Amino acid sequence: MKAIQKEAARQVCFSKRRAGVFKKASELFVLCGAEIAVLAFSPSGKPFSYGHPSVESILERFFGGSADAAPATPPRHPLSAVLVQALGRQEKELRERLEAGKRRKAALEEALRGPQWGPVGGADVEELGLPELDLLQP
Amino acid sequence: MKAIQKEAARQVCFSKRRAGVFKKASELFVLCGAEIAVLAFSPSGKPFSYGHPSVESILERFFGGSADAAPATPPRHPLSAVLVQALGRQEKELRERLEAGKRRKAALEEALRGPQWGPVGGADVEELGLPELDLLQP
């Protein structure tokens, strides 16, 4: 399996397979009762999402962390060697991520104070919304 | 298609289909170059995720804009509020890991001054990895 070169064919393939993935996700819910969210960007950069019961609720459960569940942000990648050097780098990276996160949080909070609350540019509502939820039910 | 009643069969089905969905997601990336993230909770409540290039990068692109520059188009999507909340939690977690990492580094440096140098018991070492999560296995 390899990357599709032809721009048009790639876009078509994305549309078809995106529907496929969303359908698989909805089946996973119907069959197993599993909560699931899928977020994707098309090759042309447009956002699409699917979520059951909703993308929001999944993210809250994942990142908000419930009272009893351990935090679901599971960022651990096994290293097999002991590297003090790596710890130094990790410390630096963590610092950077911490700072970046704080900046983004501040920016988001600022933006949320703005007067309007709705779709930004044309693409958002149609594609961020969850219309497929019903359509895709088998 | 309807819900599987038998608890055990439902769990098995979830495992198989979760792998299927993740595979579809990765194929979507390979074929089309689409960035995609999948978050799911098993029927028993365990979190799983798949993301390319990473779950976090997808979420940022979806809801936040870049980490450094304040987004030119302010994020007005309802989920931004969730993200703010998540970033608050993440900040706390990153701080904790930063401190833990520094303690480990100090401990390791101390240990390296000691007499022996050989295979070290695994548990601590496994946790030292960098954070980019891809596949969360239980």
Add this chain to the structure above:
DNA sequence: AGCACTATACTTAGCTC
């Protein structure tokens, strides 16, 4: 862009070990 068709390949429920 989207819809319909089809041959081929893929996925998977149920089962065994």
Add this chain to the structure above:
DNA sequence: TGAGCTAAGTATAGTGC
């Protein structure tokens, strides 16, 4: 648990509209 098997059901690349 997990892995392997198989029949039956699905997905989809390619094609023409």
